[in-house]
Amino acid sequence: MGRKRNLNWLERKLEALRSFEGSLLGYVGSSPDVKQLATRLGLSSSEVLRLGANENFFVDSNFLNEVFLEALDGVDLRLYDPKAMVELREALGVYVRVPPECLVVGSGSEQLVDFIVKFFLEKGDNGISIEPSFFMYEKRVWLSGATLLTVPLKKNLFLDVEGILEKVTQKTKLIFVCSPNNPTGNQFGWNEIKKLADESPAIVVVDEAYAEFGDYSLCPLAVNEKNVVVVRTFSKAFGLAGLRFGYAVAHKGLASVFSEIIPYTVSTITARYVQKLLGKIEVVQKWIDMVKEERERLAKGLRAINGMEVLDSKANFITFKPYESAEHIHKELLEKGIIVKDLGDLPLIGHCLRVTVGLPHMNDRFLKTLSEIA
Numbered sequence: 001m002g003r004k005r006n007l008n009w010l011e012r013k014l015e016a017l018r019s020f021e022g023s024l025l026g027y028v029g030s031s032p033d034v035k036q037l038a039t040r041l042g043l044s045s046s047e048v049l050r051l052g053a054n055e056n057f058f059v060d061s062n063f064l065n066e067v068f069l070e071a072l073d074g075v076d077l078r079l080y081d082p083k084a085m086v087e088l089r090e091a092l093g094v095y096v097r098v099p100p101e102c103l104v105v106g107s108g109s110e111q112l113v114d115f116i117v118k119f120f121l122e123k124g125d126n127g128i129s130i131e132p133s134f135f136m137y138e139k140r141v142w143l144s145g146a147t148l149l150t151v152p153l154k155k156n157l158f159l160d161v162e163g164i165l166e167k168v169t170q171k172t173k174l175i176f177v178c179s180p181n182n183p184t185g186n187q188f189g190w191n192e193i194k195k196l197a198d199e200s201p202a203i204v205v206v207d208e209a210y211a212e213f214g215d216y217s218l219c220p221l222a223v224n225e226k227n228v229v230v231v232r233t234f235s236k237a238f239g240l241a242g243l244r245f246g247y248a249v250a251h252k253g254l255a256s257v258f259s260e261i262i263p264y265t266v267s268t269i270t271a272r273y274v275q276k277l278l279g280k281i282e283v284v285q286k287w288i289d290m291v292k293e294e295r296e297r298l299a300k301g302l303r304a305i306n307g308m309e310v311l312d313s314k315a316n317f318i319t320f321k322p323y324e325s326a327e328h329i330h331k332e333l334l335e336k337g338i339i340v341k342d343l344g345d346l347p348l349i350g351h352c353l354r355v356t357v358g359l360p361h362m363n364d365r366f367l368k369t370l371s372e373i374a
């Protein structure tokens with residue numbers, strides 16, 4: 001007779017994971033299924049505006065696919081290919097102006113945050129995040145068994161450096177600062193990050209997912225500090241959310257340990273693809289400039305709508321608070337085939353919606369519809 005197995009622990013664990021997913025603070029609900037929504041409204045999928053996930057429609061998908069074919073040329077997928085990883089880091093180093101040994105690559109920045117949490121946070125430790133900010137840190141820290149403490153931004157949305165430092169103890173291993181911050185859209189300066197790094201024992205993780213749309217990047221400065229890690233992604237500026245590519249910039253002591261432990265987080269195809277794309281950076285830069293220009297037009301359009309409070313943005317989204325109930329506006333927009341993000345009722349900024357900077361014709365339709373219902 002075989003041994004009787006008891007999987008109760010697994011059921012309990014899965015239940016805990018499920019219930020945590022459902023209870024994420026801040027962000028309300030996940031994105032609706034575009035196809036289902038289109039069918040219900042009698043529209044084609046392409047008529048539904050996806051303005052809730054900060055994807056980048058300025059980048060030409062045909063161009064991206066053509067680069068893919070170029071990148072495939074000469075790739076032998078039977079092999080582990082450390083040379084592809086070395087050359088990838090060299091190309092990235094030129095792009096962000098840091099030495100290649102200060103770079104760690106991964107399948108999207110979310111995966112890198114996952115590793116950072118896994119390597120540095122243990123049960124009983126804590127991390128600190130600003131509030132409001134990106135929900136992912138909370139989820140990751142929770143999974144590690146550690147605790148996430150939060151410190152609200154100041155009223156003017158600046159970092160409350162003193163407030164964060166007051167919460168720091170020897171158990172604090174990570175401080176997350178998203179900059180430009182999702183969802184407030186503002187960018188924080190090096191002096192504040194440096195103070196957090198100098199005056200705490202924690203690693204300051206700066207999430208620069210949207211930095212290409214901002215005024216500067218902290219990457220070149222981060223490599224001189226032992227306890228600052230900047231995490232970046234190709235999902236936003238490069239329009240490659242589906243590719244899953246991100247990277248971290250850190251002091252070479254930290255980065256080299258990371259790259260040794262996780263040498264093959266991206267496929268050879270991804271490595272070659274990113275390298276090829278960085279060779280055409282001027283094309284991508286043109287699209288980034290277009291997003292920034294269009295963002296200002298969109299903000300102006302939003303501000304012209306009755307009673308709308310609009311946050312300045314250094315990212316490819318704009319967060320706004322309608323005069324009327326945000327929940328109602330969100331639903332009404334959905335009924336017209338326009339998806340924006342309902343951020344829920346957040347500390348400091350209240351119940352806001354967040355819209356991605358779309359192509360001009362998308363923003364025109366969004367603004368026109370919004371002005372009719374708001």
Ligand code: PMP
Nearest residue numbers: 108109110134182209233235246
């Ligand atoms: N950081 C922030 C602040 C984000 O908003 C997002 C995605 N919305 C990510 C990270 C995730 O990026 P990636 O696709 O590289 O995992």
